[in-house]
Amino acid sequence: MTGRETPVRVFLVDDHALFRAGVRAELDSITDEVDVVGEAGSVAEAVVGINHVRPDVVLLDVHMPDGGGAEVLRQVRTSLPEVVFLALSVSDAAEDVIAVIRAGARGYVTKTISSQELVRAVVRVSEGDAVFSPRLAGFVLDAFADRPGAAPISDPELDLLTPRERDVLRLLARGYAYKEIASELFISVKTVETHVSSVLRKTQLSNRYELSRWASDRRLV
Structure with a gap:
């Protein structure tokens, strides 16, 4: 373990069970810096599970049939402001990135990320950093930076x-x-x-x- 006395407690939210199983297996096999403590396949399951487990970091899918990651954030952030959300999505569309960050996620990475990079991203957001896949950082800067020439993100x-x-x-x-x-x-x-x-x-x-x-x-x- 590097620099942490206890592992980061992670909760997985994704509507694809095989993907959740793969992420859990990868994280469990390559590191002791994170500990997967729960998972959910829907918004409703996620809200109940996160409130029950109270993880450090939620790995959150953006698109789900019953409302998606932004809806999970809306229902959980007020009652559990200490929980950190990191979006993990197949989508790299600007509108998806901006929507989930506006809803309160600390970062956004795509599912092409390697297992080691994902571990680093989880640890970093748990420590207060904002983490984005390289191409996506520009979307966020343009949408939120108060500077001349900033390109607004289309909604x-x-x-x-x-x-x-x-x-x-x-x-x-x-x-x-x-x-x-x-x-x-x-x-x-x-x-x-x-x-x-x-x-x-x-x-x-x-x-x-x-x-x-x-x-x-x-x-x-």
Whole structure:
């Protein structure tokens, strides 16, 4: 063991059982720096398991049928802020990277990573570092660095909304009533209702609560 008195306790979240088994076997065979203490194949299983086991690091798949890694983060981070999340995904798409980092992950690596590199990434995030596969670091810097020339990361869903719809959504997420939004934006209540209906349709959400969470996830609030 190098530099640690106890191994990093790791929880695996991925909807492919064979992949989980492979990662567990690899990690168990090559190092005593990490200890796989649990696993889950769905968002619901992950939330229950993480709350029960309270691991140091969660290795988190981004795409799962019932909501994906970002949903796990949303349900767990408030109650267990000390747990660190490292995304481990086949996807290297900018929108996936930014979505999970905005949700609260400490890093993002792709499934092409070697076993030894994965161990180093787990240990590093457990110690407070942010870890990204080389190509992905630029996405994060561009999305979060407050500097001239930073290239914004495209959010396909957000891009569907007009500037006025974003204004209405921002105020709605802050808790404004329709009448207050109308007064703030100098439009009629009927126009506010029209914009909200349009935003619900474009985002495929069903109510104000879901819209508020959607806006918060994209840091519109």
